[in-house]
Amino acid sequence: MLSDQELLRYSRQILLAQVDIDGQLRLKQSKALVVGVGGLGSPVALYLAAAGVGELHLADFDTVDLTNLQRQIIHDSDSVGLAKVDSAIKRLQAINPEITLVAHRQALDEDSLAAAVAAVDLVLDCSDNFTTREAVNAACVAARTPLVSGAAIRLEGQLSVFDPRRDDSPCYHCLYGHGSEAELTCSEAGVIGPLVGLVGSLQALEALKLLAGFGEPLVGRLLLIDALTTRMRELRVKRDPGCAVCGNRHG
Numbered sequence: 724m725l726s727d728q729e730l731l732r733y734s735r736q737i738l739l740a741q742v743d744i745d746g747q748l749r750l751k752q753s754k755a756l757v758v759g760v761g762g763l764g765s766p767v768a769l770y771l772a773a774a775g776v777g778e779l780h781l782a783d784f785d786t787v788d789l790t791n792l793q794r795q796i797i798h799d800s801d802s803v804g805l806a807k808v809d810s811a812i813k814r815l816q817a818i819n820p821e822i823t824l825v826a827h828r829q830a831l832d833e834d835s836l837a838a839a840v841a842a843v844d845l846v847l848d849c850s851d852n853f854t855t856r857e858a859v860n861a862a863c864v865a866a867r868t869p870l871v872s873g874a875a876i877r878l879e880g881q882l883s884v885f886d887p888r889r890d891d892s893p894c895y896h897c898l899y900g901h902g903s904e905a906e907l908t909c910s911e912a913g914v915i916g917p918l919v920g921l922v923g924s925l926q927a928l929e930a931l932k933l934l935a936g937f938g939e940p941l942v943g944r945l946l947l948i949d950a951l952t953t954r955m956r957e958l959r960v961k962r963d964p965g966c967a968v969c970g971n972r973h974g
């Protein structure tokens with residue numbers, strides 16, 4: 724059930740036929756894990772909390788640094804030195820006291836990551852490095868949990884959704900298993916703030932669609948965003964039958 728306060732708080736999205744009361748209830752009953760509360764994780768956590776996703780799990784072992792504030796808009800100057808997860812939770816509680824927030828302040832190893840993924844319905848990868856992305860993907864494939872993956876570096880952004888519940892869906896490793904410049908991070912290569920905001924907002928949008936059950940998710944499609952020209956391209960991406968992570972999966 725939704726309280727009168729909740730009906731008011733979420734009224735502008737409940738007005739949408741695609742969401743309605745049923746979709747809002749599905750959001751309330753949903754649990755999502757946000758891996759990384761930085762540039763991508765900031766808009767993701769802010770929008771999912773504001774939209775009423777019932778349980779938001781936040782994972783980040785880092786503390787807020789002054790160099791983060793140019794793009795990590797969930798944190799503020801008073802939060803410098805605090806654990807990112809604690810800084811984020813303070814802000815999210817102020818935005819929406821109706822939801823439950825769960826903190827993972829330690830780095831997740833294979834077992835704790837598997838447990839963290841098993842506890843939720845959907846995962847958003849907002850991390851900044853290839854090793855974490857591969858580990859999160861493997862855990863999502865094993866648990867058959869949908870993964871909304873975003874990345875932004877310099878002036879380029881990428882977005883896709885991997886849904887191991889679907890036989891036709893590739894996984895992160897199908898696409899990126901061969902490397903490329905994935906090891907570069909924003910702290911080394913630089914990035915512009917609104918671009919991570921854009922990619923993170925699109926991640927939040929895809930998550931709300933999957934959790935509330937409307938629209939067409941970005942599965943089997945890779946969205947490429949060029950901030951220099953404000954152009955977006957879409958590539959079809961196929962599942963790799965020989966993929967070391969999802970290749971032996973049986974439908």
Ligand SMILES: [Zn+2]
Pocket residue numbers: 893894895896897898963966967968969970
């Ligand atoms: Zn794969």
